Amino acid sequence: MALWRYPTIPTSEITPESLYRERRQFMKQSAGLALAAALPSMVTAAENPIKLPDWKQQLASVPASPFSSDEPLTDERTITTYNNFFEFGTRKRDPSDWGHYLKTDPWLVKVEGEVARPGVYDLNELIRPEWLEERIYRLRCVEAWSMVIPWSGFQLSELLKRLEPTSRAKYVVFETLYDPQQFPGQKQETIRWPYTEGLRMDEAMNPLTLMAVGLYGKPLPNQNGAPLRLVVPWKYGFKSIKSIVTIRLQEHQPVSSWQQLAPREYGFYANVNPQVSHPRWSQASERRLGKSGRQATLMFNGYAEQVAHLYKGMDLEKNY
Template sequence: MAKRWTNDLTHDDVTPQSQYLNRRQIMAGIAGLGLAGVMGGEANAAGKLKPNDWDTITRYNNFYEFGTSKDDPAKHAHKLTTDPWTIKIDGMVDNPGEYALGDILSKMTTEERIYRFRCVEAWSMVVPWNGFELADLLQMAGIQEGAKYVAFETLMRPEEMPGQKRPVIDWPYVEGLRLDEAMHPLTLMATGIYGKPIPNQNGAPIRLVVPWKYGFKSIKSIVRVTLTDREPPTSWNKLISREYGFYSNVNPNVDHPRWSQATERTIGGGLFAKRKPTLLFNGYEADVAKLYEGMDLKRNF
């Protein structure tokens, strides 16, 4: 299937893998030094990062299906069975059904995408993802006339995902995009990162990557994709609607109630790296601004 977007980033721009995977430890270490407002690496006097092995750098993640503590995903995610894996595609599609992930991948053109990454905690980096355009999956399913939104659902398997045994949120975790957002060539269904399969605690075996919405629309371990004509519910909007709107974007003009989106620091820039202005739509304004023409993005956040 023909690709419709050209990447302007290269591997020279990529944040080193250890810094990406260790980003939560970096922030925790800074907080312990009484410098929670300063984003950067675990720096020595020369401002260089300490190397970390794979086990160490993947032990600090958010994935509430495995628990609310930052180290819970790494403790429990090894229990998750990711092969075989199926995705149910239903709703307003011509070809509904249960699709094996292997069969889906055999029909898709997979590629590496190097995307700018920005999280709501106001740090940024550049990450190489492997995957395929969500648009290709939706076209394979056959989009029916009248469909306006795409809903996503995470696996519900409490025996392997112990966090689901507690009513932290209304399980299973759900997310959604407007159809034109979902069909945009930047929107990726990711199956790999840094040339390796995504670790269980980071969303294996398949997750959503929307580069202008990083930190907001990043549903993991997807098992269901539904086409609908109604705006679907999303987990964080149901839980804290004032903080997470359906159209959450990286927008320096719209602060999160508990932090600002106006500036950010780059992971790997050193402990005292200067903050820089956050780019609208995470730097993808030229690609996606037309999606929101006529919308008040402060009201529709």
């Protein structure tokens, strides 16, 4: 696998945080009536699709999360044009070039395994508008670059509690849509399709773990994992699986796609750990897209206070 190059992005293209906050505050104040009108009880698409809550209209006015970072945001153009999404291709621009092939409405999510409420759900059935919030999270790539992104979404724990896991549920497994007609990259045997990732149950229930449906106050672009993706901010970006169509709870630890492809390089946990180098490059420092120079990589991507207890007593070099 090649080491991807990152672009040189002028600082002038990064949205000033003050301007972004002012815009968000204005949207929140002006969206009161629209928000109130969009909170009826959820019904299935088959019963009455017209009355489904239009959560997309609320993304510009969802409340800010106390878990958010206060770091300057990466500009929207970089976030939406510099992506790893191998279903569209292996080049950074492939997702934005080919994303228009993906049709995200309607979108069905299959829930199976160790849950009391399995089934195939319309995405609108899974999202409760009152769960939505905005979180500014760092996203760290194993290739030693990072971004700061204003995600909109909801805690995975809220969804899992609603699905009622059984006592045998120890892991949560996610799968991306497999459809080579919509994902041209799947016509190549880059990895074993469909893309699969997983979390331990306590990782999935951690309040930092987010199911994202938007960024920059708008619905997720296709190239960023529309309409539903995982964001696990203390892990490398490949754990944050995109365009999810299956959620499976199970007793045994799954084998993820990158484990299958290169087990020496990619383990199940994929926690950001600057003390353990990737076999082909160091993880001790990173390049923040939109900024010059490099900066030290933080343990657990800077979220050690919230998640270090999950790995107490574990050998983090062995459990990489």
